[in-house]
Amino acid sequence: MSEPERQNEQEGQVERERERVLELRAVSKSFGGLRVLSQLDLVVHDGEIVSVIGPNGAGKTTLFNLITGLYRPDAGDILLEGRSVVGLPPWKITQRGIARTFQTLRLFLNMTVRENVMAAAYGHTKATWLESMLRLPRARREEREIRRLAEEKLGFFGERLVGYRWDQPAYSLSYANRRRLEIARATATRPRVLLLDEPAAGMNPNETLEIAELIGKLRDDGGYTILVIEHDMHVVEGISDRVVALDHGVKIAEGSFDEVATSPRVVEAYLGVRGAKEEAA
Amino acid sequence: MPDEPPIERRPQESERPEYPDAAQRPRVGVDTWVAEHGERVQRGPLRRAAERVPGWARLLAFVAVAAVFPIAVDDEYLQRVGVDTLIFMLLAVGLNVVVGYAGLLDLGYIAFFGFGAYTYAIVSSDKYDYHWPAEATIPFILVVTAALGLLLGLPSRRLLGDYLAIVTLFFGQLFVTITNNSTDVKLPFMDRARDLTGGPNGITDLDPIDFAGVELNSVPRYFWFALALFVLVVVALHFVNESRTGRAWRALREDPLAAEAMTMPVNRLKLLAFAFGAAVAGVTGAIFASLQTAVFPQSFDVSLLIILYAMVILGGTGSLAGVALGAIVVNVLLEGLTNTDDTLPVVGETPPRLLFYGLVAVGLALIVRPWRWLAVAAAATIAFGFAARLVAEQWWERGTAGRPSQAGRIGDLVDGWLLFPRDPVDIGNYAFVALIASVLVLTLLRRPWRWIALAPVLYLAAFVWENRLIQEPSVTRFILLGAILVGLMASRPQGLFGTARVEIA
Numbered sequence: 096m097s098e099p100e101r102q103n104e105q106e107g108q109v110e111r112e113r114e115r116v117l118e119l120r121a122v123s124k125s126f127g128g129l130r131v132l133s134q135l136d137l138v139v140h141d142g143e144i145v146s147v148i149g150p151n152g153a154g155k156t157t158l159f160n161l162i163t164g165l166y167r168p169d170a171g172d173i174l175l176e177g178r179s180v181v182g183l184p185p186w187k188i189t190q191r192g193i194a195r196t197f198q199t200l201r202l203f204l205n206m207t208v209r210e211n212v213m214a215a216a217y218g219h220t221k222a223t224w225l226e227s228m229l230r231l232p233r234a235r236r237e238e239r240e241i242r243r244l245a246e247e248k249l250g251f252f253g254e255r256l257v258g259y260r261w262d263q264p265a266y267s268l269s270y271a272n273r274r275r276l277e278i279a280r281a282t283a284t285r286p287r288v289l290l291l292d293e294p295a296a297g298m299n300p301n302e303t304l305e306i307a308e309l310i311g312k313l314r315d316d317g318g319y320t321i322l323v324i325e326h327d328m329h330v331v332e333g334i335s336d337r338v339v340a341l342d343h344g345v346k347i348a349e350g351s352f353d354e355v356a357t358s359p360r361v362v363e364a365y366l367g368v369r370g371a372k373e374e375a376a
Numbered sequence: 377m378p379d380e381p382p383i384e385r386r387p388q389e390s391e392r393p394e395y396p397d398a399a400q401r402p403r404v405g406v407d408t409w410v411a412e413h414g415e416r417v418q419r420g421p422l423r424r425a426a427e428r429v430p431g432w433a434r435l436l437a438f439v440a441v442a443a444v445f446p447i448a449v450d451d452e453y454l455q456r457v458g459v460d461t462l463i464f465m466l467l468a469v470g471l472n473v474v475v476g477y478a479g480l481l482d483l484g485y486i487a488f489f490g491f492g493a494y495t496y497a498i499v500s501s502d503k504y505d506y507h508w509p510a511e512a513t514i515p516f517i518l519v520v521t522a523a524l525g526l527l528l529g530l531p532s533r534r535l536l537g538d539y540l541a542i543v544t545l546f547f548g549q550l551f552v553t554i555t556n557n558s559t560d561v562k563l564p565f566m567d568r569a570r571d572l573t574g575g576p577n578g579i580t581d582l583d584p585i586d587f588a589g590v591e592l593n594s595v596p597r598y599f600w601f602a603l604a605l606f607v608l609v610v611v612a613l614h615f616v617n618e619s620r621t622g623r624a625w626r627a628l629r630e631d632p633l634a635a636e637a638m639t640m641p642v643n644r645l646k647l648l649a650f651a652f653g654a655a656v657a658g659v660t661g662a663i664f665a666s667l668q669t670a671v672f673p674q675s676f677d678v679s680l681l682i683i684l685y686a687m688v689i690l691g692g693t694g695s696l697a698g699v700a701l702g703a704i705v706v707n708v709l710l711e712g713l714t715n716t717d718d719t720l721p722v723v724g725e726t727p728p729r730l731l732f733y734g735l736v737a738v739g740l741a742l743i744v745r746p747w748r749w750l751a752v753a754a755a756a757t758i759a760f761g762f763a764a765r766l767v768a769e770q771w772w773e774r775g776t777a778g779r780p781s782q783a784g785r786i787g788d789l790v791d792g793w794l795l796f797p798r799d800p801v802d803i804g805n806y807a808f809v810a811l812i813a814s815v816l817v818l819t820l821l822r823r824p825w826r827w828i829a830l831a832p833v834l835y836l837a838a839f840v841w842e843n844r845l846i847q848e849p850s851v852t853r854f855i856l857l858g859a860i861l862v863g864l865m866a867s868r869p870q871g872l873f874g875t876a877r878v879e880i881a
Binding site: 118147165184185186187189190193195197201202203204205206210213214215216217219220222227229232234237238257264281282284286291 | 404502593612615618619621622624625626627630631633634635636637639640641642648875
């Protein structure tokens with residue numbers, strides 16, 4: 096399927112009403128006197144790729160931290176598949192189906208590549224420590240299953256993270272491979288929604304291109320609904336079904352990439368009032 | 377898109393010109409090659425051969441050797457050292473769960489050991505007149521100390537790193553204080569104040585463990601009992617470490633926040649680690665108490681904790697085999713270093729002296745390069761010694777009036793070379809201070825002066841050793857242990873069996 100065809104089809108799909116997988120209702124968050132997010136509404140439909148853009152300090156990462164439960168919103172509600180997740184601890188929210196990657200990579204560096212992914216399967220395995228200690232059938236079966244799961248998730252990235260890489264410590268990976276491993280680890284939690292925090296940061300143009308393709312593949316083959324923070328506008332343009340622009344914690348634009356990119360308020364947020372005027376002139 | 381210009385295609389792998397011997401050529405620079413090369417450089421052939429031996433075979437070999445130890449060695453003192461070593465090994469693998477796997481700096485660990493020992497003392501002595509059977513006592517202690525571990529693990533939910541260390545250290549000290557002072561306590565359900573723990577006098581006359589019809593009435597039997605328990609604990613901990621629980625522990629050690637974001641209930645896992653460590657320490661405490669037939673508060677103070685940490689760090693935190701080996705090395709060293717009377721059979725020298733001169737020699741060989749400089753340094757030191765001796769014979773009569781305080785081959789060798797003053801205590805003390813100062817100065821000196829100063833400093837070290845340190849084995853053994861730890865940490869920060877860790881992101 097060529098690029099334009101796929102986009103046309105996606106736009107057609109967005110118009111139809113689909114299940115609201117993730118929904119934020121009037122979510123606000125302040126740190127002391129600083130309002131990081133105010134009255135934010137956001138809906139992500141099933142199978143959608145939504146990009147969040149905005150200048151530094153706009154509240155994008157805070158948004159992710161709120162959704163995953165690292166912070167608790169001051170007001171508003173966050174719904175996953177119609178059920179509120181506010182107040183749940185982060186591990187429970189991830190178990191319910193929201194997994195994330197981190198902008199500053201947070202791998203388990205001294206564990207092997209495979210172990211990194213296997214560890215993330217904790218939430219959907221059930222063997223207690225006693226079963227593991229006695230090597231009871233359930234523990235052994237689960238161990239086999241998540242081993243296969245880990246290898247399958249790592250296989251998603253082609254040749255890069257398979258074979259001899261499985262048993263290498265995560266710290267031996269290159270920067271780009273670490274980003275891939277983070278994504279593999281997040282998918283091993285069996286999420287419904289993937290939150291990717293700047294997946295292309297620090298990558299070279301080739302790798303950036305590849306990541307953009309990969310995000311599409313994650314949606315199409317993996318079936319994940321994806322919310323992504325990204326600064327690289329080429330990536331945003333290439334992957335997004337919908338773009339949401341934030342500035343100072345307020346949603347200033349929402350819509351297709353072209354709509355958002357040409358919105359005067361977005362241009363103003365990025366370039367300042369004077370810059371925006373020059374741009375218009 | 378039909379009228380797109382044809383993109384220039386990069387030649388595929390198969391289209392590239394191929395060398396006739398391509399299969400034999402090392403694929404230098406390829407990802408796999410780099411990784412394999414790293415392995416080759418980091419590990420020598422011996423190490424790689426040793427790694428091919430599976431874990432269970434190593435454990436089996438250890439058990440086979442250890443099991444015949446009490447039969448082969450007929451000396452009760454040595455057998456007792458063996459049991460003590462096993463007790464330390466058990467404590468070390470237990471501490472390894474908390475510190476090595478979960479990465480929680482627990483300085484109150486000894487309190488669980490003490491708690492297990494005191495619980496055993498309470499339920500198996502005349503003091504309360506309980507005399508429970510060991511089949512009930514040991515599971516009971518397992519459960520109670522694990523529960524205490526959960527309780528003391530609660531602060532770990534909120535405290536990180538250093539703060540947790542301080543709070544747990546407080547708990548550890550609290551245990552010693554409570555057992556020392558609970559001689560006159562009135563609890564709500566008691567009619568009058570009673571002596572609960574015997575204070576500094578402890579609880580004595582404990583029953584020996586009588587497990588499944590076998591009464592542990594001799595040191596070898598304690599040895600085999602402790603060995604069996606050790607094997608059970610190691611296998612159990614190994615299986616847990618290889619499971620989802622163990623992986624989650626290691627994940628939370630690496631990055632608690634990421635672990636929590638990846639479905640792991642971090643707080644629960646921390647408590648579980650505390651409970652595991654505590655349970656192992658508690659049961660070990662029961663063996664210890666019954667072996668000693670008594671418990672005293674001062675057995676469970678900070679010095680034991682420090683030795684235990686030395687074992688875990690030296691062996692390599694996180695590795696079961698490593699920490700067990702660390703326990704063996706440290707305990708055998710500490711025991712061997714107290715022995716200043718008997719010379720070892722083949723070398724004809726006492727262990728402390730051998731170790732001291734050995735350490736100096738190894739240290740020099742590591743630091744002084746190239747080899748001819750080492751020879752020069754040795755020759756200069758020897759010459760310096762004879763010169764000093766000559767001068768002293770002329771001008772300082774007292775300086776040569778003494779004799780080496782211990783027999784042994786090295787003692788005979790240094791007799792005509794070192795100065796041995798009459799009444800060496802005060803001179804030795806001053807010389808010790810001077811030695812520390814001169815070693816510090818030596819590290820500050822630049823090239824030529826450092827070489828020139830080396831010989832007198834070495835001579836001074838030998839002087840202090842022969843005249844002063846050798847007479848204080850209880851102090852000296854810790855100085856030597858410290859030196860070994862410093863040396864090891866400088867060359868192998870991950871410990872003997874530990875795997876290298878990176879801290880940078």
